[in-house]
Amino acid sequence: MLTAPDIALAPLLPILLVLAGAISSTVLGFHLPRRTLTYINLALLVLSGIAMGLLWSGPGEVPATAFGGGLQADNAAILLGLTIVVGSVMTLLVSLDTAYRARVSFPEFDAMLMYAITGTLLIAFSGDLIVMLIGLEVMSLASYVLATLQDSRRAEESGLKYFLLGSAGSAILIYGLALVYGATGSLSYAGIAEATAGLTPGNLGLLVGGALLLLAGFGFKVALAPFHQWTPDVYSGAPTSVSLFLSTVVKVAAFAGMLRVFGGALQNAPFWASALQILIAATLIIGNAASLFQTNFKRMLAYSAVAHTGFVAMTLLGTPGLGGAALGYYLLIYTLMTAAALAIVAALQRTEAGMEINDLRGLYYRHPGYAIALAVCLASLAGLPPFAGFFGKYLAFQAAFQNGYVWLSILAVLASVAALVYYLRPAMLMFMPDRTPAREYAHGQRPATNLTVALGVAGITVLGLLPNLWYGWVADPAIWELLAGR
Amino acid sequence: MIHLMIFLPLLGALLLLVTPRTWREEVAGFVAALTLGLGLWLWRDGGAALYSAPWVPALGATYSVELAGPSLALALITALMTLVAVIYAARRIENPGTMLALVLAMESALLGIFAARDLVLFYVFFEAALLPSLLMLAIYGGPGRMRALVKFAAYTLLGSLLMLLSIIGVRYYGGSPTFALRDLVANPVEGTAQTWLYLGFLAAMAVKLPLWPLHAWLPDFHEQNHPSGVPDVMGTLYKVGGYGLFAFALPLFPDASLELRPILMALAAFTALYGAWIAFRQTNWKRLLAYAGLSHMGIVGLGIFSLNETATVGALYLLAFQNVYTGALFLGVGMLQERIGSVDTRVGGVMTQAGALSGLTMALWFASIAVPGLAGFIGEFSVLLGAYQVAPWLAFIAGLSTIAAAAYALTAFQTTFWQGRPLGSVRVADLRQTEWLVLGIPLAVALLFGVYSAPALNLIQPAVRGVLSALGGS
Amino acid sequence: MAPTAYYVALSGLLFAIGMIGVLTRRTAIMIFLSVELMLNAANLALVAFARSWGDLAGQTAVFIVMTLAAAEVAIGLAIIVAIFRKRETTNVDDLATLKG
Amino acid sequence: MLVIALGIGVLAVIVSALLGPKKASRTKLMAYESGNDPEHGGVGTGHRFPVHFYLVAMLFIVFDIETAFFFPLAVAYQKLVPFAFWEALTFVALLLVGYYYILKKGVVEWT
C-alpha cells in the first residue's frame, strides 16, 4: 500500500512565497505594468525573508522538515536563504532603474528572475540530491533565459554559451549523482553520509568517481577553473542587472548546493577535497591573473567573480563547523559588495557592454557619491579592512589554514595581492582629476539603484566594523555540522 | 578617553564632509589639536590602562586597546605631527577639505595601530591606514602615481596578508582562546612553527619598516605624493614596522627572534648603509628624504633585532622622533617647492633670500644626522652602543651610515641653499604666518628631547625591559 | 538478467561518447545532442542502480532528469533558433563577439 | 514484432528497387516546385520555416513531459486519495499558469 508523504507547509512557505511571485508575474504580466510586478515581487521576497526568520530554530529546537527530510528548513538553509533574498532584492531594485534601458523590461524578466530565485531557495533548503537537482535546474534554466532575454547579439551569444556549458555541467553533475546513488543506495544527504562510513571497495570507487563528477558539475555552476570559461563571457555579455543576479544569487545558491553535498552528504567521502584544492589553486591563479589584463570594468568584475569563487571555495576545505560559518559570512558579504559594484556599473554605463576602466577616471568629480561607494566596494572586494570583505577573506583563509591547507592559504595570499592591484587601478583612477567630458550615462533619477548601493555599502561597512552582527548568527558550528540532516 | 582619542580624528574626518567649505580648516585644526590634547592628558595620567571587550566573540577577536609606554609616545608624536601637517595643509593646499579629512582618518588608523593590543584589531588598523594614504596619493599625486600606488599597495598587502596567515597560525597552534595579545603570550607556539610564523609576521613589518629588499615602494611613494609634503608626513608616521616588531613579534616569537637575530641585524645594518649611500646620489629632495628615512629605519631595525635593552630603547626613541624631524623636513621641502616650483636639490642660493626657512631646515637636518643635543643623537647613539655589545661589526657598518648621512645631507643642503642664486630666477619668499609654527614646533620638540630625554625614556624603558626580560634577557 | 555492472558500463560508455561530443563538436546543436546523450547515460545508470538496490528513489530521479532534459530542450532550442535566425550559423567558433 | 515490421518495410523497398525500371532523367529527379526550377540546394540548406513550428515543438515537449508525470499518478490514484487529488490539483493549477501564458502570447495562433 502506498502512503502519502508528509507535507508540511511551514518550511515550504518561503519558497512558496517566491514561487507565488513568479507565477503572478507570469500571469499578471499581461495586465499590469512591469513596475507594479516588481513591487509585488519585492514585497513577496521580503515576506519570504520574514518567513525564514520565523523558521529559525533556537538551541535545542528541531528544525522543520518536509517531504520526509527532502526539504530541510534548518538554520543553515535559513542563513543561506536570507543571503539569497538580499541578493535578489538588490537585483530587483536595480532592474527597476535599468531594465528599460537594457531592453529587458518584460514581465518575463521578473517572472524568470523569480523562478530562478525559487530554484536557488530549493537548493539552499534541499535535504536530498533530487530536491537539490530540481532547484539547481530550475535556477539554471531560468538563468539561461535571463542571459538571453535582451534582443542583442551579445546577449544571445552569452546565453548560448551559458546554456551549452551550463547544461554540460548539469549533465556531468547528474551522472555524478547517479554514481553516488549507485555507491550508497540513497539519495538523501543523511542516507549518503551514513552509507559512506562502511563501503565495499567496489562501491568506494563508484563513490569517488561520483564525488569527482559532482565536483566537476558544481565547478561549472560556481565557475571553478578549469570550468570557468563561460563566466567572463556570460557576465559581460548579459545585461548588467542580469550579470548582477548571476554573479551573486546564482553563485550563492550553487555554493549552498556544494556545501550541502560536500560539507554534508559527502563529508566523510575520500579524495574530493584533494581534487578541490587543486581546482581552487587553479581558480585563484587564473581568475586573478586574467583580471589583471582586463580593460573593460564589467569584464574585470566578471573575472574577479571567478577569483572570488576560489576564495569562497576555500571555505569548503575547512571543517564543517568552521568552513560553513566562513561560507555563510563570506557569501553575504560577497553578495553585498558585488551587487553594489554592479549596480553602480548598471547605473552609469552607456551601453550594456559596461564601461572601460579608463572611463572611470575622474568619476569622483562627477558623481562623488557613486565614486566613494564604488571605492568602498572595490576595497572590500580586495579584502582591505575595515570593510567586510576583509573578514570574509580572513575566515576563508582561516578555514583552509586550520584544516591543514597551508600552502593553499599562502597561494591565496599571493593571489590577493594580485587582486589588490587590479582593484586598485579603477578605484584610484576614479579619484584622479580628469578634464575630458563625462563618459557616463548621466540622465535620470535612480532612487532604487541608489537605495541598493546604499544598502550594499552600509552593509559592508557595518559588517566590517561589527562583523558579529552577521557572524554571530552564522558562527555556531552546530548549524553546519548538521548539514546532512539526521 | 582612549577610545575618544583613537576615534576622534575619524569623527572629525566625517564631520568635515558635512562642514561648510569655509570652516573646514578650522574644524580640522581643532580636532587635531583636541586629539593631541587628549593624548597629553593621557600622558599626564600615566597612560591608559588596558581595556578589553569582545568584538567578534565567535572569532576570538577582541577590542583590546592600551596606550602606555612606547605606544603612548608614538601616539603623542603622531598626534603632534598630524596637527603640524593639518596646519600646513590648511595654508598650503587650495580647498583642502578632502586632504584634511584623509589626514585625520589616517591619524585615527595610526593611533589605532599603536593602541591595539589584539592582533586582529592591529591588522585592521594597519590596513585601514593604507586606504587614506592611497587616496591622498591618488587624488593629489604626481603624474607617475599609478605605478607608485600599485607598488605601495602591493608591497604592503603582500606583507600584511602573510602576517594575517601568521596571526591565524599563532592562535591556532598556540591554542589561545582569543587574539588578544595577553592570551596569545600566555599560549605560546613552540618549535619550528614559531619560526615560520615569525617570518610571516616579519614580512609585513619588513615592508613597513622598511627593510632592504622590501623597500622599493618607499621612494616612489614619496616622490609621487603631493609636493606640499603633507601626505609624506603621514607616510612617515606609517612606517610602523619597528613598533610592530617590538610590540608583537618579540613577545610572541621569542625563540625565533633569537634564532634569526644575526641575519636580521645584518639586513638592518645593510639597509642603513644602503639607504645612506643611495640618498647620497639623489637629486630630488623627496627621494633623498625617503632614502634618508630608509637609512634611519635600518638603524631602528638594528636596534630592535639586537634584542639588547639599550639598543631597543634607542630604536624606539629614534623611531618616535625621526618622525618629527623627517616629517618636518618633508614639509620644509614642500615650502621650498611652493617657492621655486621644484624639489630639485640644485636650485642654489635660497639662503640669501629666505634665511629663516633655510635656517630652520638646517636645524632639522642636524637633528636628522644625529648631531648631539638634538633628539636624533640619543636614539642613534643608543642603538649603536647596544648593537655593538651584540655584534660589533654590524654596529660598525651601521655607524658608517651616520657619517654618510652627514655627507649627503650637507651636500644637498649646500647645493640648494647656499651657492649663488641663478640669474633671473624667481625671488624666494621667507617663512610666513603659520609656516613658522610648522617648522618651529617640530624643531622645538627635537631640541627639547635632545636635551632632556627623561620623560620619553621613562615611557619607553620599562616596557622594553619587560619585553626583553620575558625573552630571557640578553 | 545481466548484472548491474553491464548496465553501468554501457551508461559509462554513453556518457563518454557524449563527453567527447561536447568537447569535439563545434555546432551548437551537436553539442546539445551530446549533452542529451549524457543525460540519458545518467538515466540508464540510475535505473540500473535503482534496480540493484531495490529502491524506488532512483526511478524517481529518472523522472526528474527526463523532465530536466525536456526543459533543456525547450530552452536550448529557443536560444539556438534565436541565434540561428540572426546569423545563420550555430557554429560556436563563429560566435566571437565576446572574446573567449 | 519490431524486427518483423521493419523487415517487411526493408524487403518491400529492396524488391521494388530490384524490379522497378530505372530510367531517370534530370528533369524527373528535380525537386517539385510547380514546374519551376527549384531555388534552394537541397537538404538542410536555405530552407527557413516559420519559427512557429519550433514553438509548437517546444510546447509539445513540455506538455508531453507533464503528461508523463500524470500517468504514474493516474495508475496509483485510487491508492492515494485524497492526497493524490490535491497533488493533481496543484499540478494542474501550475500547468494552467503556463497554459494561460502561451494562450496570451498567442503561440497557438496561426496567422
Added chain:
Amino acid sequence: MPDWLAELLITLLKGVLVALALLTTFAYMTLIERRLLARMQIRYGPNRVGPGGLFQPLADAVKSIFKEDLRVTMADKLVYTMAPIVAIGMALTAFGGIPAGPAGSLFGEDPWVYQLDAGILALLAITSMGVYGIFLGGWASGSKYPILGGLRSSAQMISYELGMGLSILGLLMLVGSTAFVNIVEWQAANGWMLLFQSLGFALFLVSSFAETNRTPFDLPEAEQELVAGYLTEYSAIKWALFQMAEYVNMITASAIMATLFFGGYRGPVFLEGLIPGISGWPIIWLVVKIAFFLFLFIWVRATLPRFRYDQLMRFGWKLLLPLALANTMMTAAYLAFARGLGLWPLALLSLLGLLLLFAMSDRVRVLWNKPTGRRGADDSWPTRPLGGD
C-alpha cells in the same frame, strides 16, 4: 527444442501472421473505402479488376512494386529511404501489443505478440514514433512542399497527441493499471468504459482522427495548399509504404479504442443469453469492433469538410487539451470524494459533460474560429515601465 527457442519461434510466427493480416486488411481497406465513398457519393467505385473489383488491391500492389522508384537529386539518400520504413515499421509494431483475447486463449498460446505492463503507454509511444517517418520523409526530400507538409503534419500530430494522452487519464485512474488485459477485465467486471468516460472517449476519438491524418484533419495532404505534403517527392513502393502506414495506424487506433472503451476482446454480456460463452470468444469480437471503427473513419471522411490549419491548431490546443484536463480532474475529484456512491454517477457526469459540450457547440466554436491571443500584438509589448528613465 529448448523452451526459449519454441517461445521465440511461436512469437515470430504470431508476428508474421499479425503483419500479414494487417497488410491484407490495409489492402482491402483501400478497396472498401473507395467503394463505400463511391456509394455515399452515388457513383461506382473500382469494379473492373476481378469480380466487383475484388482484385483491385492486388493490382495496386503489383503496380507499386514495379513502378520506377524515383529519388530526387537533392534528397538525403539514407533518410529519404529510411523514412517510409520507419513509418510502416512503427505502425505495424504498435498493433502487436493489443490483446485479442485473454491469456492462453489462442490454441493455448497468448493472443498477442508482446505484452508489456506499460501497455497503453508503450503503444502510445510507439505510434508517436510514426511522426518521425513523416517528418524525416518531408525533410529528406530536400524540397519546399514536402518540408512544409512534414512540418505541418508533425505539428498537428504532436499537438493532438497531448489530447490523446490526457484523455485516457480518467480511464487509467478508474482502472489503476496500464496493461490492456487489466483494462479489458475491468470492463468485463464493471461495464464498458464508454459509459464512464464518454467525454474521454469523444476526445480520444477526435485525437485519433488527427493522429492518423484522416479527414477532417488531413491537412498534411491538402493538395490545394501543399501539393501532396510530405509525400510530394515519393513514388512507387515508398509512397505505398506511407499509405500503408497510415491505414495500419487507423486500424491500430480502432483497436485501441475498441480495447479501451468498448470492452476489447470481450463481447457484450447480454448476448450470453442467446449463445452461452459467446462473449468469451477470442479475436472475433475485437475484429468486429475494429471493423466498426474503420467504417466510422470512412464515414467521417465522406461527411466532414477539412479544417483550416489555424483552426486545427486552435481546436487542439484550446478545446481538446483543456477539456481532456477537465475530464481528468472531474474523474479525479469524483474518485477522491464520491467513490462510495459507485460508478454510475460518474457515468452520468461524464455524459452530462459531453451533452453540455454539444449543447454549447455554438459558443465553443469561437474557440477555434477566432484568434483570442495577441500573437505578435505590438501595441503594448514590450511594456514600457511607468516613469523611470
